[in-house]
Amino acid sequence: MSYLPLCIIGIAIQAAFILVENRKKYVPAVILKGSAAMVFIIIGALSAQLTSNPNFAKLVVIGLILGGIGDVLLNLRFVFEKNGQKIFLLGVVSFLSGHIMYLAALILISNNLLVSLICGVIAAALLLRWIFSKIGEVQKVFKIFGYVYIGAIVLMTAAAIGNLVSNPGSMGALLFVMGAVLFTASDVIMIFNTFGGTQKFSMRAANLSLYYLGQLLIAISLQFI
8 A cells, every 4th residue: 555645745744844943933833743743643553454463553553653742742842941851851751652662562573582682782882872972961861861762762673673684575674674773863863963062953854854754664664564
């Protein structure tokens, strides 16, 4: 089943959101971001109807919904600046919960989970050490969230790669890995842009674009699993 028209609509809305947010029009930006998120949630729900593994699909759709909620929360921090830090952390918790749902789904179908998780822990430790060596001092609460959040997404990506290694001919496994890798890259860019000292529109645009493409690929992958 082709979701190309829906993907184009979602990408167009996401692009509009990026431009509107850059103009500091935060209320319409939240509306656009929520609308773009609804597109990948809808694609995920439709793809879930075609899957051969409904339990896997259910967890992934929940993850997509949590990602959409995180999307809105991360931008609401600009609308309600007084509580911006708390709202930001709530958004991160929502995304973290989404990653946990993705990981739980992958565990259901993993044939080499232990090896994948060991590789994921090593990769997460190396990535976190590199990130924090580059961005300098960060508030303790954000540092803790960073360790947990990046650890979770790298473990999820490692599990997805392990699933692809076990099922090299699976289009669903390939699309999920591509989505997970884009999601991970997006989050690394977000950390550098948020805590690296100088925020740049180019990095913000890259962060949001890679993230959105990642969510679309994960949503589409369900129909092939």
